[in-house]
Amino acid sequence: MSDNANVEKVVPYAGSKLSKKEQIAAMFNDIAFRYDFLNHFMSLGIDVIWRKKALRMLRSLQPKKMLDVATGTGDFAIMAQRMLEPESITGIDISEGMLAIGRKKIARLGLEHKITLQVGDSETISFPEQAFDAITVAFGVRNFENLEKGLSEMRRVLKPGGKLVILEFSNPTVFPIKQLYNLYFRYITPLLGKWIAKSQAAYSYLPDSVKAFPQGQVMCNILTNTGFQSVTCKTLTFGICSIYCATR
Structure with a gap:
């Protein structure tokens, strides 16, 4: 079974007849009102x-035109605007629910002329x-x-030399980060989700979804096979998070 097949099988609502994509959209619509708070709270701000x-x-x-995929409430796009000034x-x-919250944030910051969410x-x-530099x-x-398919689409709209x-x-x-991480993620995270976002699922x-996702060299190989070049992986905070960088 391919890594992608494993990823596809992991869905928020087991037993639902909706596709994974439809379930993801529904899930984020449900938790949008608490998403930003929980992100920072559960990662202790390390995110x-x-x-x-x-x-x-x-x-x-120094990218001029950027695309932020799965932008959610726009946090990463806002940070990119401040740091890189494209x-x-x-x-x-x-998820329209997430985007609606993001648009309010962007308007509050006066960045509507720089950041568009859709x-x-x-x-x-x-x-x-070849529409975007990054x-x-x-x-x-x-x-x-x-x-x-998602990686191929992102490569398609990226300019040659773009990242x-x-x-x-x-x-x-x-050890012992792996054990502590698994304990926190497996037992504490769902309880916090149920308590704060009213969504244990x-x-x-x-x-x-993290456990099923291809990581490290496996993910690098998928990016290379999709046509990307100069693929790198950098792990952060004892391997809890990874940054993959690739060039078209």
């Missing part, structure tokens, strides 16, 4: 450091070929229904 490290990998490129950033996501699917990106995805690729930066959870392998799906 902000991870995001900054990922974006620094684009500094030398001419424009477009964020796409399948409903969009990673597997059928509605932009012409593409970012923060904690979103493991939710793709078809990983290879893709993916930030994603990974499974630490070092969404935060039970999180550890399952």
